[in-house]
Amino acid sequence: MxxxxxxxxxxxxxxxxxxxxxxxxxxxxxxxxxxxxxxxxxxxxxxxxxxxxxxxxxxxxxxxxxxxxxxxxxxxxxxxxxxxxxxxxxxxxxxxxxxxxxxxxxxxxxxxxxxxxxxxxxxxxxxxxxxxxxxxxxxxxxxxxxxxxxxxxxxxxxxxAEDQMDAATAVAGSAPAFIYAFVAALAQAGTGQGLSEEAATRLARGALKSAGSGAGTGEALDILIARIASPGGTTRAGLDAMAEDGGLTRAAEAAVNAAVERARSL
Ligand SMILES: NC(=O)c1ccc[n+]([C@@H]2O[C@H](COP(=O)([O-])OP(=O)(O)OC[C@H]3O[C@@H](n4cnc5c(N)ncnc54)[C@H](OP(=O)(O)O)[C@@H]3O)[C@@H](O)[C@H]2O)c1
Incomplete structure (x- = not known):
């Protein structure tokens, strides 16, 4: 040191x-x-x-x-x-x-x-x-x-405060696994739209890398999103669909809440 x-x-x-x-x-x-x-x-x-x-x-x-x-x-x-x-x-x-x-x-x-x-x-x-x-x-x-x-x-x-540590564990320590699971689901959805499994997986992993380099700039997440999602475009359509029934928020909350509960029961 x-x-x-x-x-x-x-x-x-x-x-x-x-x-x-x-x-x-x-x-x-x-x-x-x-x-x-x-x-x-x-x-x-x-x-x-x-x-x-x-x-x-x-x-x-x-x-x-x-x-x-x-x-x-x-x-x-x-x-x-x-x-x-x-x-x-x-x-x-x-x-x-x-x-x-x-x-x-x-x-x-x-x-x-x-x-x-x-x-x-x-x-x-x-x-x-x-x-x-x-x-x-x-x-x-x-x-x-x-x-x-x-x-x-x-x-x-x-x-x-120390009691924030369990939430931090969910949002940081565990979250890469949550994000990989989402990327795997994206690839799976891509095969549903006709991509081969190999192409869908490579494309989704590449998207994760691209998202990671965007996150590495430190810019606000909504600015990073806005840079990709032009009004009326394909990304905006996808984002609106994810937000429509609150499914994305529910999935994130379910994952974080379950991880916090597990940490508290250890
Ligand atoms: N993995 C993650 O991403 C992550 C992220 C944040 C926090 N954590 C925390 O980090 C801790 C370790 O997690 P992990 O994923 O690294 O688990 P792990 O791979 O099972 O590592 C735990 C290690 O502890 C060793 N060990 C057991 N008894 C020991 C002793 N008496 N003295 C010295 N070493 C001993 C084990 O050795 P042997 O292999 O020889 O049995 C094992 O390699 C956990 O408390 C977890 O909550 C993990």
Missing amino acids: TSDTATGAVVLVGCGRLGSAILEGWLTTSTVAPADLIILTPSSKPAADQAQRQGASINPDLSELARSRVVVLAVKPAMWRAALEPLLPHLAPDALIVSVMAGVKSADIASLSARTVARVMPTTAVAQASGVAALWSSDAIAADAARTLFAPLADVVDLE
């Missing part, structure tokens, strides 16, 4: 889909020097192996955790107590905990660990340093440490 936490190690607990994506992002952006990385993973993972080749420690003796400054918890919500508890006696007393887990409250993590906690909800596009991440902490130092780790990988969006 390039900030005042540069002297401590970053401990990544869990190197699954999200943990690996974060690791790849850190290495490609040089956010964390490999020598300052400690990775704890029960099984071998390509991203961890790559980090180890560059100088990171994998599953070292727990005494190594004394040099920890930030611990990033990236295990499944059901596993976090079992993963964190054995590490606690070995961590630096002032180590900060950054949880990227859905649905686990910072008060629960703080209460078990007796340490300050920040929560971050990133998308796996952090691997390509093009993610988005919601961030919340009641503590400014923990928030800054989390921002230092994630800002090079993602557009970091500060939340006003």
